[in-house]
Amino acid sequence: MSGIIAYCRAGFENDCAAEWQEKSAALGVYGYCQATAQQGYVVFRCQVEEADHLAKKLALTDLVFTRQFIVILAELDQLPVADRVSQVQVALLDEDLLAAFDTVKPAGELRVEVADTNSGKELSKFAKKFTVPLRRGLRQIEWLTERESSRRPSLHVFILGTDHLVLGYSYSFNQSPWPMGILRLRMPNDAPSRSTLKLDEAFQVFIPAGEREQRVTSGMNAVDLGASPGGWTYQLVRRGMMVQAVDNGPMDEALMESGQVRHFREDGFKFKPKKRNITWLVCDMVEKPDRVAMLMCEWLVEEYCKEAIFNLKLPMKKRYQTVSESLALIKETLAEYGHGRYRVSAKQLYHDREEVTVHIYREPS
Ligand SMILES: C[S@@+](CC[C@H](N)C(=O)[O-])C[C@H]1O[C@@H](n2cnc3c(N)ncnc32)[C@H](O)[C@@H]1O
Numbered sequence: 001m002s003g004i005i006a007y008c009r010a011g012f013e014n015d016c017a018a019e020w021q022e023k024s025a026a027l028g029v030y031g032y033c034q035a036t037a038q039q040g041y042v043v044f045r046c047q048v049e050e051a052d053h054l055a056k057k058l059a060l061t062d063l064v065f066t067r068q069f070i071v072i073l074a075e076l077d078q079l080p081v082a083d084r085v086s087q088v089q090v091a092l093l094d095e096d097l098l099a100a101f102d103t104v105k106p107a108g109e110l111r112v113e114v115a116d117t118n119s120g121k122e123l124s125k126f127a128k129k130f131t132v133p134l135r136r137g138l139r140q141i142e143w144l145t146e147r148e149s150s151r152r153p154s155l156h157v158f159i160l161g162t163d164h165l166v167l168g169y170s171y172s173f174n175q176s177p178w179p180m181g182i183l184r185l186r187m188p189n190d191a192p193s194r195s196t197l198k199l200d201e202a203f204q205v206f207i208p209a210g211e212r213e214q215r216v217t218s219g220m221n222a223v224d225l226g227a228s229p230g231g232w233t234y235q236l237v238r239r240g241m242m243v244q245a246v247d248n249g250p251m252d253e254a255l256m257e258s259g260q261v262r263h264f265r266e267d268g269f270k271f272k273p274k275k276r277n278i279t280w281l282v283c284d285m286v287e288k289p290d291r292v293a294m295l296m297c298e299w300l301v302e303e304y305c306k307e308a309i310f311n312l313k314l315p316m317k318k319r320y321q322t323v324s325e326s327l328a329l330i331k332e333t334l335a336e337y338g339h340g341r342y343r344v345s346a347k348q349l350y351h352d353r354e355e356v357t358v359h360i361y362r363e364p365s
Pocket residue numbers: 192193194195196225226227228229230231232233246247248249266267268269284285286
């Protein structure tokens with residue numbers, strides 16, 4: 001059966017599915033989703049050519065609840081334990097499959113992946129062991145380039161059981177660079193809170209590597225709204241910025257001793273910077289999404305800051321709808337009152353839980 005598999009955080013399958021339904025229809029593809037709660041992925045069923053069209057045209061960066069997605073080549077189950085590799089070879093040499101996917105072969109790299117769930121974790125040891133013989137087997141049948149190539153599509157093997165897997169592919173120009181679409185980060189020993197990883201991840205996901213040195217760098221001024229105890233401020237300080245940390249709660253003492261932080265015990269919704277010299281506004285206040293969205297728009301429209309990263313905390317139900325409405329509100333407000341063109345991106349990051357992270361950037365004129 002053809003279609004797409006979209007990887008997501010377990011528990012967010014319905015939101016991921018709702019987003020696929022809407023965004024694929026906007027590109028003229030009318031498929032249907034199969035989503036089971038807590039399985040960590042969604043299957044979107046559509047025709048083979050439609051799936052390939054979406055792999056090229058539906059930008060992963062435009063999908064909030066999808067970490068990575070792959071076009072299904074084949075699904076194999078009841079694989080014989082003794083020789084799974086040759087069964088994969090047989091499937092990939094099938095004439096119909098080759099005719100439908102002739103431009104995908106040979107792939108430039110192999111990614112053997114599992115769902116980000118407890119049962120996926122149990123399979124990851126097997127996935128690792130399977131990778132080496134499988135890679136060899138794929139090279140034998142010329143489904144994989146001899147040397148890794150980032151210009152060719154990636155071949156994904158999504159392991160659902162020790163005898164059950166899905167073969168798929170993604171295009172190098174529309175994929176996450178990380179296995180399973182997950183950027184794993186080490187928790188720094190001296191960071192004041194685990195949420196520090198959210199901002200670290202956000203900088204790496206939203207700011208292209210080649211621009212990071214220029215856009216997230218030493219000497220910049222930043223404001224952190226809802227800063228206590230200082231996990232996000234820690235990331236700004238680590239990058240050499242001077243930070244105005246706004247929160248009634250206490251800030252980590254070691255962070256204050258850096259000399260790079262001024263603590264304002266004020267309401268983040270009322271705080272305004274004294275000078276228009278702020279590059280980064282970050283905000284992690286627990287508040288209604290639309291209220292945070294409007295505050296961020298105000299900072300950008302008034303040119304108090306150049307770029308903003310913030311969280312939208314999600315309600316229990318209709319989470320995709322809530323996010324869509326907040327993003328629409330942001331785009332409309334900036335189009336009406338802003339100066340210039342803004343890029344608005346949103347993602348449920350690996351380190352996010354009941355929230356998504358948004359980045360807004362005014363493009364240089
Ligand atoms: C999730 S915590 C922030 C954690 C922080 N980003 C970190 O990494 O350590 C939310 C913070 O927002 C603060 N907060 C909520 N409403 C606020 C407001 N109106 N003004 C200032 N701070 C607020 C709370 O006091 C709380 O410390």
